Amino acid sequence: MSGQAGRRVTAADVARSLGISRATVGFVLNNTPGQTISERTRQRVLGEAERLGYRPHRAAQDLRRGSSKVIMMVIPDWRMEYRLRRHLEEAALAVDEAGFSLAIYARQATNRARPLWELLAPDVVLGLWPFDEEEVASMRASGVTRILPDPDHLGSLDDAVIITSGPALQVEHLHELGHRRLAFAASTDPRTSPLQEARLRAAQRAVDRLGLEPLDVRTADYLDDSAADAVRHWRSAGVTGVVAYNDDVAAMVVGAAIRAGLGVPADLSVIGHDDTPLAAMFVPSISSVDIDDVGAGRYFAALALHAIDGRALPPGGFDGEVRVVARESTAGGR
Structure with a gap:
């Protein structure tokens, strides 16, 4: 069994699979101090969590409140050229003005590190072009519900x-x-x-x-x-x-x-x-x-903010x- 796209694997799933208490699983996964849990049980929990595809969600409380106030922009593994840098700077300024933080994440070709969206719990993940199926599944399993471009209605470059x-x-x-x-x-x-x-x-x-x-x-x-x-x-x-x-x-x-x-x-x-x-x-x-880098950066920011709270998009799309x-x-x- 593994986490399915659109549903995040929880500690309760791990507990149910092992037939032990949710509290015990929570203590192990959160590394709670002062607990007398055997090493054998601890290893069973960690092994089952890995098998099921459980990913800890350190920003779960923020998500329950409705927002982490983080917008993540995923960029290709490129050299940071002049135009891309200006585009990102303007996008960061626009989301800051709206009370959000922009986390810029460059996906490396090796893909060995754990995706950053699993750690930051962003309100929206925004890419310069469509994500592949594995990336979308990882985002959804991590609780990310807003992904742009929309993986269910993909366009083309x-x-x-x-x-x-x-x-x-x-x-x-x-x-x-x-x-x-x-x-x-x-x-x-x-x-x-x-x-x-x-x-x-x-x-x-x-x-x-x-x-x-x-x-x-x-x-x-x-x-x-x-x-x-x-x-x-x-x-x-x-x-x-x-x-x-x-x-x-x-x-x-x-x-x-x-x-x-x-x-x-x-x-x-x-x-x-x-x-x-x-x-x-x-x-x-x-x-x-x-x-028009200023216009492009602000338009990308507007797309993310629209996905989060429905605020208006610039009429006519990007018109820079x-x-x-x-x-x-x-x-x-x-």
Whole structure:
């Protein structure tokens, strides 16, 4: 027997399974001092609790009162880039203004540590994209009833305007400048795969709408020759415009092109995504897509607060501005 999704295994379940008193089980699980409980009984309780999937809930009293005043945001195991950091800072400020604390939890790829939601009993767990079945089951077994995105009504990253609008703008910007053969420069970091693949699909949809050839996809990494290899390939394939996954990748491509003796943007126009300080400081400065981080952070906070107490959501969903910031790395195609 194990804890079922939607129902938390309790100390009473452990006691019932063993045929001993609830008090005895409580004393063992809470490590209550001053009790004369045999080591054999203690081990039986601990073993059965583990078998049933019992997880101690140190915030149970808070939950009985209706709220722990904690909102947990689960983020991917990524390097904390500029845009993500600003997004989280604004979300934290918005929930603080509402009287809540924001706990930011980065799930590691190894998943060896016990999930933080089992320890903090958050009022809501909010992810940047859908959780898998094992994570949802763990949350529900821990007493978490509010999970966003809603695991029972999952959408797709391709439905998120904040994800899809930027790549479309990158493609449209290069097309308006006269570029007709475009490429996509991807990161080699596997941790970003879900977001990167969603951006690539959005860019390809934009290319299809404009009647252009499919994007020529290559990876770029500063640790090897992949960026230089990509630039050589694109040059021979007639590519004149490059849509980069983010500004770091765009900088790698621009650097590789200049080292290869190409002019940027004369021979190759490159546009990044996220409009980080690097884009403005790089020489030549890099055109990029700017996203309203303040609006995005506050919208995510509003989603969590709405799930907790039903307070109103911003009308129309996330309506923050997403725009192209044109700089020196893009110009008219030949």
